[in-house]
Amino acid sequence: MDERDYRFLCDLAAQLRVDSVRASAAADSGHPTSSMSAAELMAVLLARHLRLDPRDPANPANDHLIFSKGHASPLLYSMVKAAGVVTDDELLTFRRHGSRLEGHPTPRLPFVDVATGSLGFGLPVGVGLALTGRKLDRLPYHVWVLCGDSELAEGSIWEAFEHAGHEGLTNLTVIVDVNRLGQRGPTRHGWDLSAYARRISAFGWHTIEIDGHDPGEIDYALADARGARRRPTAVLARTSKGYGVSEVEDREGKHGKPIKDPEQAIIELGGPRDLTVDVRPPTGPRDPYDFVATGTLDLPAYEMGEKVATRQAFGEALAALGAACGDVVALDGEVADSTKLDAFAKAHPERFFECYIAEQQMVAAAIGMQARGWRPYAATFAAFLTRAYDFVRMAAISRADLCLVGSHAGVSIGEDGPSQMGLEDLAAFRAVHGSTVLYPCDANQTARLVADMAGLGGIRYLRTTRGGTPVVYGADERFPIGGSKVLRTGGQATIVAAGITVHEALAAADDLLDEDGIAVTVIDAYSVKPIDVERLRIAAADTGGIVTVEDHWPEGGLGDAVLAALATSPVPVVKLAVSALPGSATPQEQLEDAGIDRHAIRLAVQDLVKRATG
Incomplete structure (x- = not known):
């Protein structure tokens, strides 16, 4: 790096600080001091090492940058301003109603893959993106994660x-902004970079300790x-919170x-500056890997x-879905033999990810993949x-599209x-x-819902049961999301x-109430959310009373979903x-x-x- 480049990086870092101060001042809120400590780190990354095309956020070959310390958002927004993604006028809309900032x-x-701000979230998602780059997309993009030292307690x-x-994961680098101060005071290890290095290197990482305000050291580290080969890298940068302003520094x-x-x-x-950065676009291949799939869904079928x-049925159906759709992947928390996810693992080992007993990392990796x-x-x-949770x-x-499956639900699991x-x-x-x-x-209902989940948006949760249950639906039955099924019809009550x-x-209904001469309607509310409001209201009006029954605590489950649906229907609900x-x-x-x-x-x-008949 020559003197001219060094000077530019110093000026760019100063601009990022100034813009962080300006944005927070315009909003009269925010975290400028947390942004100021990492300004050189992000200036060097933006100008010399990040590879993405600002004009094409959807380019599969783009690098990824995650601000795990999401409260330093003024710094991120100052970076995208310098890259020409937002204007100075938009920068000053920070935290205002309707602003993207x-x-x-x-x-x-653009270029923000996931929402951050819950500390400890960004790095696990970065691991998911790095796994995706190496094993799924099979592209050479790099994943950069900016962490604060406080969140290393998570x-x-x-x-x-x-x-x-x-x-x-050699395609993953975490940059730790070790500015010594958390929200209420000093962090656990302060500026002891070696304390962090010993811990992180014990997990198989390459660690580099630097002065986080020296562009030359930062450039070398990045x-x-x-x-790097064979290992991910952690850059541990000693910085000062609020660097450059005597009123707030350290x-x-x-x-x-x-x-x-x-x-x-x-x-x-x-003073203010108006520097711009021509971020280097990626030069490698841009077409992600395409797994071979049949395109024809052949779900398992079970005899009534x-x-x-x-x-x-979940495991077998997901394996079938994976055969039909090459973009379906599966992640396990070391219980695949119990959840029956092992059926997918055996059929599609290249798209199966063992996350071990680390449920937060499992969910975060899935978020990165989606x-x-x-x-x-x-x-x-x-x-x-x-x-x-x-x-x-x-x-x-984060507006993520994610399918989650929980097995062994309720007391019906038995002796455990x-x-x-x-x-x-x-x-x-x-x-x-x-x-x-x-x-x-x-x-059969499970198999169909497993397949239908793939086409939905947002967070989808499927609950499965440990023990065997009788098959009551034919293999050709359909189960619309937001629907229900009436399995028995009677006019005296609804279950x-x-x-x-x-x-x-x-x-x-069949073995006991029939003896009592009581005819009931039985509704299978397989879609707990959204629940079938119309059918419930019709049943309430027709039978005059509802009994809900669920293998769940009384709070917040099926019964409360039914009560919410019937809020304007004056019928008793038990x-x-x-x-x-x-x-x-x-x-x-x-x-x-x-x-x-x-x-x-x-x-x-x-x-x-009895109560209804007086």
Whole structure:
């Protein structure tokens, strides 16, 4: 690097600082000091090492840059201004109503793959993108992730370090902005770069310790990272928060606040500049790899009356979908033999990703893959998906298209006990913005819904059952999203069930209530969200009362979905759900103890009919 280049990079870094100050001042909010510490790091990356075409955000060969420290968004927006993606006028709309330049980055802005701001999220997604580049797209793009030192306290960061090191992701570089100060005070290791280096290198990473305000050292480190072999690289950069402005530099209590005197700060930084950067476009191949697929979906078919676990049907159906569609991929949390995802692994090993018992990394990797246009299905026990719930929330904010599958749901799993029972999942996924929540009761229904999920948008969640259940639908039956199925028709009450409780409801209607002379309607509400509002309202009007039954806690599940649908319908609704903490017992004993078996349904319907008739 000659003196002219060095001077340009110093001036560009100063411009990024000035623009970060200006944007935050215009908004009267934001995180300028967190942006200022990383200005040289991003100036050198933007001007010398990032490979993307600003005129073509969809170019598959573009590098990827993730601001895991998403609160440093003023710095990102200053970079895209320097690259000509946004104007100075738009820069000053930061955080305003309707602006693309939100408080934390979202994909509304070109070149932003995912929303960030929940610390510990960006690096795991970067691992997913790097895996995609190497194993799916098979393109030479590089993934750059800017992390703050505070977020290195997050467990998800270390899941990412472990996974990337294990995979040897040479196409991944994390740049850690070690500015010593977090939100409320000093970080755990302060400026001790060697403390970070020892930990990260233990996970198989190449580490480089530098002065994060020296463009020459930064340039060398980033070049070394791009040329690394066999290992991902972590650049550990010592910086000062609020660098260049005496009012805030390395001072506690300045986090997340605009600078009090922005005009003086701009003067101290050398004044405004109007530098532009011609970002280097990628020069390598741009066509992602295309896996061979038949284009014809041949789903498994099951005979009516046979007993098949819906988890088994999920695995077999996904393997069939993978044969038909080359863009379908699968991720496992080291339970593929239980979720039955192993059927896909055996059929399509190049598109199967073992993430081990690291559910946050599993979900984040899937988010990274979908950002490049792949269609991921990630599966584990329903109970364990709760560990990754924040990442699911961030996926929704990222406008991600993601299929998640939770097996071993509810008390019906039996003897394993409550630690293995997903009893919160329906509520959790119903609460996710724009989500679809599906709960099939038999194998043919499961197979069809697994295939249909692929064509939906947003977060899709499918709940499967551990034990075998009777096949009640033919293989040619269709199950529209937002629909339901009426399995029995009667005028005295309606039973609404899903999954395992559909079979208990049918047994109650056919074997027990028939003895009582009570004719009931049984609705299979396989689409929990969106729920079939119209059919529920018709059933409520026709029968005068509803009993819901679910293998889930009472809060937020099927019963509450039905109540919401019937909010304007003045009919009684009785909710049967798991209300007491389960122990170990057989599946049927669990259903009985929870009060959601056929006998409990019979008693609830009897009571409802009795009250209705006076």
